[in-house]
Amino acid sequence: METNSNICGRIFGAALLISVATALASTAFGYGNEGHQTVGAVADKLIANSPNTVAHVRALIGNETLEHASTWADDCKYHFNPHDPDMVAFVSANPHVQHDSGPHDHHAYHYTDIPIQETHYRADSVGAKPIDVVHMVRNCIAIIEGHSNATNNPTGITQKTALRLLVHYVGDIHQPLHVGAAYFGPNAQLVNPNTTTGAQADVGGNVITFHATKLHTYWDTPAVQNAMAAAHVHTPGAFARTIIRNPPPGWETSSFISGWAVKWANEVLPIAAEAHNKLTFQVNPNGWSAQTSNLAAYDQWAAAQVRTEIARAGYRLAAILKKIWP
Numbered sequence: 001m002e003t004n005s006n007i008c009g010r011i012f013g014a015a016l017l018i019s020v021a022t023a024l025a026s027t028a029f030g031y032g033n034e035g036h037q038t039v040g041a042v043a044d045k046l047i048a049n050s051p052n053t054v055a056h057v058r059a060l061i062g063n064e065t066l067e068h069a070s071t072w073a074d075d076c077k078y079h080f081n082p083h084d085p086d087m088v089a090f091v092s093a094n095p096h097v098q099h100d101s102g103p104h105d106h107h108a109y110h111y112t113d114i115p116i117q118e119t120h121y122r123a124d125s126v127g128a129k130p131i132d133v134v135h136m137v138r139n140c141i142a143i144i145e146g147h148s149n150a151t152n153n154p155t156g157i158t159q160k161t162a163l164r165l166l167v168h169y170v171g172d173i174h175q176p177l178h179v180g181a182a183y184f185g186p187n188a189q190l191v192n193p194n195t196t197t198g199a200q201a202d203v204g205g206n207v208i209t210f211h212a213t214k215l216h217t218y219w220d221t222p223a224v225q226n227a228m229a230a231a232h233v234h235t236p237g238a239f240a241r242t243i244i245r246n247p248p249p250g251w252e253t254s255s256f257i258s259g260w261a262v263k264w265a266n267e268v269l270p271i272a273a274e275a276h277n278k279l280t281f282q283v284n285p286n287g288w289s290a291q292t293s294n295l296a297a298y299d300q301w302a303a304a305q306v307r308t309e310i311a312r313a314g315y316r317l318a319a320i321l322k323k324i325w326p
């Protein structure tokens with residue numbers, strides 16, 4: 001589990017800026033460390049019987065496991081290490097700007113904010129960006145494959161960094177609130193900004209108070225911990241072992257790996273919608289608050305979703321690496 005005191009950059013809409021500033025004491029991680037590490041640990045185990053895959057992974061990141069590599073992208077945000085030349089190079093070329101608004105802002109690489117009413121990811125939707133997580137999963141795959149060019153890699157991300165980023169972003173794209181976002185009308189009603197003017201963004205659930213935290217944070221960390229508790233495990237490695245003993249249904253993805261990120265976003269969007277539709281919302285001084293009449297049922301449902309999505313992410317990460325280096 002991880003806590004963080006940085007002010008989140010993920011906020012847009014001038015009207016919201018002041019009112020939500022204090023709401024952002026904790027911020028977006030994608031899955032907390034345990035979720036990302038579990039994704040990496042599952043993939044570590046699944047590639048272990050593919051010597052060519054392992055050899056190429058080792059050639060890029062040495063003895064670093066995928067489990068360990070899984071949190072490097074968040075370290076770039078929250079635990080910047082000036083003695084890590086790869087981190088210095090990546091953050092310098094992809095600098096964070098307030099509101100995640102830079103053209104190559106690495107904070108914006110972790111998510112997209114597709115309205116939950118949409119059934120499919122669309123690059124022209126409100127909330128989508130050319131540098132969002134859907135694009136970045138695809139770009140990292142291309143870079144690792146050696147197909148880097150000015151369009152998919154304008155900032156010169158290395159193959160080593162692209163692998164570390166991919167491990168993380170494959171986890172993020174399986175966190176429902178990293179793909180689907182809520183937008184509100186004036187009475188806290190859920191609206192689709194693609195069809196409604198004046199909608200206000202929930203910033204991926206970072207300005208929705210829920211369960212003594214933010215709705216986004218709930219899905220990053222407590223929901224993962226609930227899933228681990230339900231599996232009677234305490235570490236990502238142990239969680240990965242239980243997942244491999246009982247693989248997730250429907251993890252296989254058809255066709256070319258360059259199209260997988262869009263398919264995964266489409267798959268997780270309905271979960272993001274349900275994550276909001278199970279709640280009721282009210283305006284509060286910091287944005288909005290969410291309630292459920294049955295928190296235990298919500299906890300149980302969310303933990304089950306998280307377990308399946310983390311498991312799929314681990315299997316899919318391994319599948320990408322095995323496809324690149326069969």
Ligand SMILES: [Zn+2]
Nearest residue numbers: 029030110172
């Ligand atoms: Zn992330």
